[in-house]
Amino acid sequence: MQGINMHFIIDKEIYFRPADGAIWNIDAENEKRYLTLASSRLLAFFIEHRGEIISREVIFHAVWERYGLHSSNNTLNQYISLLRRTLADFGLGAHVIKTIPKTGFLFSTELTITTVQQKHSVTNSEQPRTTRQRYKALLLCFLYFLLLLVLIGLWKSRSVSTPLSDSWQPSQEAEKCNIALSEVDDGSRLLASSNKVKYMTLVDDLPVEHEPARIKHASPCTA
Template identity: 40%
Template sequence: MVYLIDMRIRYRSDDGAIWLQDDEGSLIILTVIMNRLLSYLIEQRGQVVTRDELLQNVWDIHGLHSSNHTLNKYLSELRKHFKNFGITSECIATIPRIGFMFNGDIEVQIIADDQQDTGSEKKLDSNTDNSVNGGTKKTYVSFISSRLFISAAIALGVIATGIHFIPADLLHQENVQAQKKDVPTFLLFNYDQCSVYTTQNNSAAFSERKKSLFLELVKESDIACLKDTSFLYQVSEAYLYGREGRAFISRCTLKDNEYISCLNFYWSGYESKT
């Protein structure tokens, strides 16, 4: 399959070729592992992919073994390639202690293999439902980090649930600290005295749907607005329209322009539509 990324880069997942659309001389061939990694991230574009999921699908199922260090090195190389090709926005965002995400704001189109010469293209929906989980799932994680926080990207583990949310399961607690300025965020609305931010600047209609869902999630899960906290939040379009998807809410405490602690709520499954 051939993808057109950001209207300037062509990427062929069959052999890992990647080049500037107007400069075939810029073509490079990604390594097998790097190609698998990029292909998988693009397929999940706009969705948070956990480290374990990447390790499983890029290495383990092929009989290989890897580590977080190796994964980080490959991701760093991919980011360098995109930067060298002229993309200034961060293509692959790191969500500390959770995983990674191919930026849903970067346009990606699919070019049919047999129609490349005619320029036939199909836009890849950043919110296409790629989940294989059945039923519903909800988890939350409390942490404080020392890694780069990527300001609202942490809210992008987006998930859909069923008609009722099951009780949250505390996964683990980690110490993390991060800068608030790392990634641009957009104010969605104010929940009581707390600001609610997302990483995407949506249309008015879509923003209203996101607000409504946020209020439903915090009510069902008893997530309160506390002093000196703000929310980072995102939800997949699939979830908003009643299909299987994801939602993520992170309530973070700020001190001296740094997030000193975050309580993360993560849902997966189907959103009920009554």
């Protein structure tokens, strides 16, 4: 992925990169120094508004408040002193940042400032945080869905393998109600269940002397 990396060249000799606060001399690139985040924002703001008298309130808003931070006059004075010392170490005088009494500060116009924009590759660690968070959210949703499928499968397998309860077992009382027939002819075997009941009732109503010899006994139902 490609991105834009902006550099400022101060007085043709000093490179300043606001992205990470790196500042170095053109002849000593391996000897970079790094400003703090607030110092880097402050120097970049001065460079972009050089030649203008900037009030403290405007600086507070641009460097701290717009990022959800707060500062004070004492803190601002300390950062101004730090920038002056850093620029002096690179051969620039303390007059680069001028104090305007009761008004604010002025970045000198005596220095030449050149802006250079270069394309550079952005590594995975530099990708927007929102993209990484989106991937994490999708991964969590997939894991939850997979867990749900596993739970449903376990529940179904348990339901199928669960044996019938005792209430579904054949009644022991029913086993005591037996009707024993012997020597039944082929015609009675073809009767439907309802016809068999009618046939048994008809036989019971007959007189004793007419009782068929084929029916030996019928055990009573104890239910």
